[in-house]
Amino acid sequence: MIRSEILKEIAPILRDQLVVCNIGIPSQELHAIDDQPSNFYMLGTMGLASSIGLGLALSQSKPVIAIDGDGSVLTNLGTLPTIANNPAGNFILLIIDNGSYGSTGDQPTYAGRKTSLAKVAEACGCETVVECAAEDTGRVLQEALDSGEMTIIVCKCESGNAKMPVITMDPVVIRDRFMKAVSA
Amino acid sequence: MQEDINKRIVDDFVANDVSFVTTVPCKQLAGVIDEIDARKDIHHIPSNKEDEGMGLCAGAFMGGKRPAIIMQNTAIGVTINTLATLTQYYRMPLPMLISYRGELGEPVACQVEMAVHTKALLAQLHIPTYHFHHRDDVEELDKIIKYTFMCNKPVAILTDASFWGGY
Numbered sequence: 625m626i627r628s629e630i631l632k633e634i635a636p637i638l639r640d641q642l643v644v645c646n647i648g649i650p651s652q653e654l655h656a657i658d659d660q661p662s663n664f665y666m667l668g669t670m671g672l673a674s675s676i677g678l679g680l681a682l683s684q685s686k687p688v689i690a691i692d693g694d695g696s697v698l699t700n701l702g703t704l705p706t707i708a709n710n711p712a713g714n715f716i717l718l719i720i721d722n723g724s725y726g727s728t729g730d731q732p733t734y735a736g737r738k739t740s741l742a743k744v745a746e747a748c749g750c751e752t753v754v755e756c757a758a759e760d761t762g763r764v765l766q767e768a769l770d771s772g773e774m775t776i777i778v779c780k781c782e783s784g785n786a787k788m789p790v791i792t793m794d795p796v797v798i799r800d801r802f803m804k805a806v807s808a
Numbered sequence: 809m810q811e812d813i814n815k816r817i818v819d820d821f822v823a824n825d826v827s828f829v830t831t832v833p834c835k836q837l838a839g840v841i842d843e844i845d846a847r848k849d850i851h852h853i854p855s856n857k858e859d860e861g862m863g864l865c866a867g868a869f870m871g872g873k874r875p876a877i878i879m880q881n882t883a884i885g886v887t888i889n890t891l892a893t894l895t896q897y898y899r900m901p902l903p904m905l906i907s908y909r910g911e912l913g914e915p916v917a918c919q920v921e922m923a924v925h926t927k928a929l930l931a932q933l934h935i936p937t938y939h940f941h942h943r944d945d946v947e948e949l950d951k952i953i954k955y956t957f958m959c960n961k962p963v964a965i966l967t968d969a970s971f972w973g974g975y
Contacts, residue, residue: 644867664870666894667893667897668889668892668893668894668897669859669863669889669890669893669894671859671860671863672859672860672862672863672866672890672894673863674863675855675860675861675862675863675864675866675867676863676864676866676867676870676894677867678864678867679828679853679863679864679865679866679867679868679869679870679871679875680867680868680870680871681867681871682828682851682853682864682867682868682871683828683851683867683868683870683871683872683873684871684872700857700859700860700863702855702856702857702860703856703860703863705856706853706854706855706856706860706864710853795897795898795899796898796899798898799870799898799899799900802870803870803872806870806871806872807872
């Protein structure tokens with residue numbers, strides 16, 4: 625399975641949650657598969673989906689799912705100790721780990737070689753870390769939501785991208801409708 | 809006196825409903841960071857890098873809280889992309905209380921290397937910038953915080969060694 629197939633499968637779960645989605649093709653795919661006001665699409669700033677998601681989870685009570693990639697987590701590796709040491713029971717970090725920088729031409733990441741992001745997260749102090757196969761993402765995500773415990777999910781999948789249009793929505797519109805969904 | 813200024817600064821943040829503060833430490837800011845950590849009205853999240861901190865603040869803002877970041881001026885070099893493509897692009901307010909290292913009284917030569925670029929970079933980014941040099945300059949902080957949340961922009965408050973009373 626590739627990322628877009630996972631997103632299609634978990635779209636019914638994501639639909640009712642606040643979602644902060646990683647820059648580039650992941651946001652384009654989610655936007656094309658199931659655009660929702662409760663999706664915050666990152667149009668720039670690689671690496672900060674998990675930080676935005678944590679800040680949001682710590683500031684209000686609704687569940688927050690940050691959809692990140694292995695390359696983006698590697699870019700902002702300092703996020704994992706911050707997450708571990710400031711736990712929010714309503715926060716799920718879903719790392720779709722396809723071992724490559726999908727938005728820039730599928731160059732391999734170190735997560736696809738020797739580095740285990742699940743082990744890194746555990747070493748950083750994250751207490752609930754689940755590594756799963758792509759096919760199990762929906763079940764694992766639902767279990768994490770039901771548990772009410774902060775969970776880091778590392779979903780191992782194949783490299784590859786669906787061809788989706790660029791998001792042309794104005795960033796202020798994305799932010800405004802997202803904030804309305806947050807406070808609804 | 810030093811304790812008074814730290815308390816005064818944090819009082820102004822609290823009075824303006826700032827309740828989520830992320831910090832990357834600097835020796836000059838140690839007292840104000842301690843004060844923030846001690847206040848129950850403020851959720852203090854130390855971060856490992858300033859762009860990460862700005863991400864946390866963006867999330868907190870969208871979650872309904874008023875955020876602020878405390879960092880050193882060297883961070884401007886680290887955060888230009890984040891300021892442009894997250895904070896400014898999505899029009900989010902962010903008061904940035906910044907220690908302005910490399911100014912008069914600075915003992916560490918390397919700090920001057922980023923000090924000479926600090927105001928130019930902020931100007932290039934069209935970030936409203938205030939420079940606290942004399943102790944009385946703190947009188948403007950309340951208005952600066954209000955201004956930040958009025959206009960939904962990142963705003964820089966540079967605080968130099970003279971302001972803090974030297975090293």
